Amino acid sequence: MTRPRHPGTLNRRHFLAAASAALLPAPALAQTGASDVEVVIIGGGAAGIAAARRIAEAKRSYVLLEASPRLGGRARTEDAFGLRVDLGAGGFARSEGTLAASAQGAGQTLIALPSGRRLxxxxxEVRESAYDAFASALGTARRDMLTSVDGGKDIAAAQALANAPPPAKGTPGANGPWAATVAQFLGPLGCGRSLATLSALDLARRDAPPDDTTSPAGIGTLMEGLGAWLNVQKDAPVTLVTHGGRFHSVSVRGQRTPIRARAIVLAVPAPVLAAGAIRFNPGLPARLVTALRAIPAGHLEQVAFLLPGNPLALQPNxxxxxxxxxxxxxxxxxxxxxxxLHVLTFGDAPARTIAEKGAAAALPLARDWLRANxxxxxxVVSEVVASNWGQDPLVRGALSAxxxxQGAQRRVFADTVQNRIFLAGEYVPVSGWGTLGGAWASGEAAATRALRLFGDGPA
Ligand SMILES: Cc1cc2nc3c(=O)[nH]c(=O)nc-3n(C[C@H](O)[C@H](O)[C@H](O)COP(=O)(O)OP(=O)(O)OC[C@H]3O[C@@H](n4cnc5c(N)ncnc54)[C@H](O)[C@@H]3O)c2cc1C
Incomplete structure (x- = not known):
């Protein structure tokens, strides 16, 4: 963990210069309402938007079907106390994929987040030496998890840390004073589940660089902007995907005629697929169904409240x-x-309580946290606004771990399904899972593979 520094503006000059030069092409065809397209993209979160942009740039006909009335999925900017706030992804890592470059190309403003976290x-605030001890304990935990899976056997992350050999003298090991904080940071706060329920292999492979970038308008607003020019049908929940010969037929609730497509980018959350919320005929391969069940949702919920006068003496963001x-x-x-405005992110059991009971449960949790810290x-806090990802039937959790x-199961998501279905979403990347940048990159990768069906791009 590094000490924080003040946020700055990221290359605003370059963004402005790039904005006019990089106006993206309009969709190749006016397809809305058309029943035949080359690619149907199902799900309008980061992965689906990225995929649709790539298909549109290749001038192939497509439609992006989003079940809800808005694009963005788990990137959602809400109104709270008259201000705009993200109650999903609140930032992303600039180094992860091309999301920052796409935002920049679209003329969107990005700002830097303060680096590191305050402890x-x-x-x-702890002393400098405690920052070092925490960072060292975090590094040791990651190393212990990697070591534990070295022989090819995947165990619970908690078990991997418990089995770790005692640390060298003078170094904080897995059982040192920061062990419990590290466990909370990696498990409930990082994945929405306790380390006892997480694969050491999956977690050790996770390479999610810290978020260092955000949009002053909100990440949800940024996503909606990136999808604004696309050929989108909102309020269009897909209920059935049928495979027949050279085409797939995609049925949307409330629409009589299915949409026929030569390829599908399937960009809905893994728990939505695992729950069977979309029917497939023929069914999804058993190997894929098994893999989807092996990565259940972790739960994160966010609680926003006002703290006037900066009583915690914090820098912006x-x-x-x-x-x-x-x-x-x-x-x-x-x-x-x-x-x-301040936002607390709760994970695992408290997050599930918030999802089930709403603000009535979120307020005492936020006050408990403030009282202790x-x-x-x-x-000062008498009112909160809370997210509800866990109960949203179109999302069903925060991220899939x-x-x-079962850590090796994630590789299955790279397979093409029924020759023409390409999976995209935060759960797909083997190392960059659980992040906005990873979801975006997976959407672009799925679209690139779909385009190869038409002879576009490298084979
Ligand atoms: C509380 C919280 C905080 C987070 N914080 C961060 C962060 O700070 N940094 C970071 O990098 N990541 C963060 N994440 C993770 C990040 O938000 C996700 O990884 C990313 O947004 C997932 O994108 P996606 O496209 O895979 O899925 P989603 O964004 O979930 O998009 C899937 C879309 O599919 C749609 N859909 C579902 N069913 C159907 C259907 N039948 N037909 C049509 N459409 C359907 C949904 O409505 C949704 O719009 C956070 C997540 C949560 C929940």
């Missing part, structure tokens, strides 16, 4: 992690874009 224990203690674990994003701020013993 607090018992109501005050600063992230705070607190040492494991009595309060439910949470990550704080403070002073969203310099405002009084910043007692003077607790009384493998069960112990």
């Amino acid at each position: 607090f224990a018992h109501g005050r 600063e992230a705070v992690l607190t040492a494991a203690g009595t309060a439910p674990p949470a990550l704080l994003r403070g002073r969203i874009n310099g405002s009084d 910043f007692p003077t701020a607790e009384a 493998a069960l112990p013993g």
Whole structure:
């Protein structure tokens, strides 16, 4: 973990210069309402938008079908207390894939997030040496997980850490003073599940660089902007995909005529597929169904509230992690874009409670966390706005992580299904899973593979 520095503006000059030069092409055909297209993209989150953009750029006919009234999926900018706030992805890593370049090409403004997180224990910021100890404990945990799966056997991440050999003298090992905080950071706060339920292999392979970039308009708004010119049908839930000869037929609830396509990019969340919310005829291969069941959803929910006057003395968009203690674990994003708005992310059991009970459960959780960590701020919070990803039937959780013993299953998602269906989404990348940038990259990759069916791009 590095010490924070102040946020700055990322290449605004370049964004402006690029904006006019990089106007993207209009869709090749006016396809809305057409019943035959070359590619149907199902799901309008980051992965689906990225795929549709690539297909459109290749001047192939397509339609992007999104079940809800808006694009963005788990990137959603909401109104809270008269301000705009992301209650899903709140940033992304610039180095992960081409999302930043696509945003830049579309003339969207991005700003840097403060690097690293601030670490607090018992109501005050820890000393420099504790930052080092935490960073070292985090590195040791990752190494211990990698070592545990070296022989090819995948076990629970918690077991991998418990089995780790004692640390060298003077170094904080897996069982040192930061062990519980590291476990919370990697498990409930990182994947929405405890380390006991997570595959050591899947977690050790995860290579999610820290978020260093956001959009001042909100990541959800950014996504909607990136999809604004696409050929999209919203409120178009796909219910059935039928494979017949050279075409797939895609049925949308409420539409009489199915859409026929030569290729499909399937960009809906893994739990939606695992739940059978879209029917396939013939059914999805058993190997794929098994793999989808092996990566159940983790749960993250976010709770936004106002803290006027900056009582926590934070820079805009600063992230705070607190040492494991009595309060439910949470990550704080403070002073969203310099405002009084703060957002807590809860994972695992508290997140499931928030999804089930809404703001009535989110308010006491937020106040508990504040009481334990910043007692003077607790009384100020009397109202919250909370997300509900866990109960949203179109999403069903925050991100998908493998069960112990099932870490190798993620490779299955690279397979082409029934010769013409290409999977895309946060759950698809073997290392960049669970992130916005990873979802975006997977959408582009799926579209590139679909385009090869038409002889476009390298074989
Ligand atoms: C609380 C929270 C915080 C997060 N924070 C970060 C972060 O800070 N940084 C980061 O990198 N990542 C973060 N993530 C993860 C990131 O949001 C996701 O990885 C990414 O948005 C997933 O994109 P996707 O396209 O794979 O899926 P989604 O965004 O879920 O898109 C799938 C789309 O499919 C649609 N759909 C579902 N069923 C159908 C159907 N039958 N027919 C048509 N459409 C359908 C859905 O409505 C949805 O729009 C966070 C996630 C959550 C929940």
